[in-house]
Amino acid sequence: MSGAIVRPYGDTTGDGMVQVSFTLPLPHDKRAEGAALQLAEKMGLAPALLVHAKAMGPDFTFFVVYGSVTHLVDVDAVTVVPREFPLLSAKEVNAAIKSPLRRKLLVVGACIGTDAHTVGIDAILNIKGFAGEKGLEYYRELRVVNLGAQVLVPELVERARAERADAVLVSQVVTQRDAHIHNTTQMSAAFREAYPAGTAPLLVAGGPRFDESATAALGVDRVFGKGTTPGEVASFLVHALAPLPAARTP
Ligand code: B12
Structure with missing residues (x-):
């Protein structure tokens, strides 16, 4: 496909839905959940939904966030390292x-x-x-x-x-x-x-x-x-x- 601008596919084509997981060095509470959503927003997820939050010991929380990413991918701007040799048997x-x-x-x-x-x-x-x-x-x-x-x-x-x-x-x-x-x-x-x-x-x-x-x-x-x-x-x-x-x- 040439000249293509694409977005992730979640529920419907091009809806931009992605799921990311990360851990914050905060105890699990409402503030930590708000912090996770703030991070998701800064990463370009709008709106972002917190689908999972779990304490990882007393001082850390693991999160899974699902949301629509505002960024687009320009497929023409993707660079790859092409295989420079033939595949042999x-x-x-x-x-x-x-x-x-x-x-x-x-x-x-x-x-x-x-x-x-x-x-x-x-x-x-x-x-x-x-x-x-x-x-x-x-x-x-x-x-x-x-x-x-x-x-x-x-x-x-x-x-x-x-x-x-x-x-x-x-x-x-x-x-x-x-x-x-x-x-x-x-x-x-x-x-x-x-x-x-x-x-x-x-x-x-x-x-x-x-x-x-x-x-x-x-x-x-x-x-x-x-x-x-x-x-x-x-x-x-x-x-x-x-x-x-x-x-x-x-
Ligand atoms: C199996 C596994 C282990 C086994 C390893 C057993 C063994 N004998 O290899 C055990 C239980 C021992 C282990 C231990 C640890 N693990 Co471990 N492990 C894994 C796991 C689940 C799978 C890795 C694997 O076997 N992949 C399958 C192979 C076929 O794929 P591959 O390695 O990518 O190899 C392919 C290519 O990369 C390439 N390739 C690889 N090497 C080479 C070399 C050459 C020359 C070439 C040409 C190609 C090539 O070709 C291969 C075939 O396509 C991964 C998670 C995951 N799903 O990847 C975590 C993972 C790698 N482990 C991780 C960690 C943190 C550890 C531990 C530090 C955990 C701990 N706290 O103790 C220890 C470290 C031990 C140590 N000293 O290294 C992390 C690494 C995170 C990071 N960013 O570095 C991972 C990613 C898990 C995670 N998500 O946290 N682990």
Whole structure:
């Protein structure tokens, strides 16, 4: 659709109805409910209806507010990061690696920092895969070293060097206090420091709350967000590493 201005759909087309939830640092009483409605109004919900309020301990209240948002969405002004590589089948990925490289492509994966959310990285790496696609372990020409949860950056760099990794895949799910950004920038800086210029492995960061356009700021080669499938990652690896070097020397 081009030139479209849209509003959310609730009960009828274009009525603008949205539902938002949030917590205020106030004990649950009438004043807290009024504060929630004031916030909703400031967010552009008019009229706003308080549909749920529940005390979260003595000092906090959780709210759900439903209302018509006054803002419009200009679909033409939406910017997305387009996929810059073709999607390949597992067979095509294997073929693209096998002939130029004549060895398996080595992928090291980990959940770094204190993050213990391994389901996302496992969805990409484990053979059982995700969304009907097999994970990278299924690809004959890939060798996957999955380091699991709570891997410290020095440990990751060390292992990547020992394994002569072609690509390092890190997952960050927790975003409290921008932990995902700090951990990823720390990781990429450590790789830049540990490897001579231009020889570091391909660095890929993934997780549900990453901004896919933030590669430069994070110092990585690619960022993948929510809903990523293993096939996309395998296709990217081939795209980014071709023509593949015969051997990596850290
Ligand atoms: C399961 C879960 C847990 C499990 C994790 C078990 C495990 N082994 O992973 C347990 C119970 C341990 C847990 C603990 C905690 N959790 Co938790 N958890 C979740 C939950 C419910 C689901 C996450 C999940 O598995 N998603 C499914 C996977 C498949 O999706 P995904 O991670 O997005 O991965 C996909 C993409 O993002 C991408 N991807 C992800 N990583 C990578 C990496 C690469 C390289 C690539 C290419 C792609 C990629 O590909 C994947 C497939 O598409 C979420 C809420 C939610 N619904 O998301 C909260 C959630 C992530 N947890 C949260 C929190 C706060 C915690 C705790 C801090 C709670 C506490 N106070 O103790 C602890 C932290 C523990 C720690 N040290 O990390 C918060 C995070 C909030 C924030 N802003 O950071 C969430 C959002 C819940 C919430 N709404 O509050 N959690």
